Amino acid sequence: MRVRFRGITVRELALIDGPAGWGEFGAFVEYQPPEASAWLASALEAAYRPAPEARRDRVPINATVPAVPAERVAEVLARFPGARTAKVKVAEPGQTLADDVARVNAVRAEVPVVRVDANGGWSVDEAVEAAAALTADGDLEYLEQPCPTVEELAALRKRIDVPIAADESIRKAEDPLRVVRAHAADIAVLKVAPLGGVGRMLDVAAQIDIPIVVSSALDSSVGIGRGLLAAAALPELRHACGLGTGGLFVEDIAEPRVPVDGSLPVRPAVPDPARLQALAAPAPRRQWWIDRVRACHRLL
16 A cells, blocks of 8 residues: 555455456455455456446546645645545544544545545544535535434434545445435445445345435456446446555556546556565465355355
């Protein structure tokens, strides 16, 4: 990773080369098999099943700004040429609301549309305070997962005017539609791998009557290709998608997609054999992932 993101500096994943293409199993290492098995299902779908038909050949993306100091914002945004939307990480442990405001304002000076992601880091009262502070100098497109629970999101939605997007309340829930039925969100953030694949994500999307943003789960270029396919297959796409996170990696297993006019082309990624060899995990770690695949596969 170019900077610490989601608490990690190195991203680990397993790749599956199948008859239909490459699949990516990238459940974060702390996820246990009951949660990680959906990520394996997504990888197997990509490797063994035909892809759905795309409705568009390019997908607009947002820039992703980690919880960096405000003075590093321009450096991060330079990796997302043409992006007109930026998602800014906030509520980082060890940082203050003043840090968040400074970072958001630095982004706002460069990009016209700003959304923020708190990863469930606030209570309802803290989120009310943060919404006021973060909109004092300009609008926000939405607050993504400001509070951890559906009940808190529903309560917060009644107290602020900023739209609320649900992420963890969908991808980590046994019932991904509960947050929508509870009228706890204005926008649904859907991620392919945690939901079990493109087909499953499209099934969930078909049951949601609020706008959808397709986002990555810190995927490699293989996983990003699946996210782009999912976004391209949606009947309607009103918002930029969070599929530009390849710019957060120092190295990737295929040539990175570079945004053009703030969008990425919809096509599968084919790993570069030389990169696969250079980035390969040591034998004991490879075996750890093989054992993990076996443990998750038993649950499918």
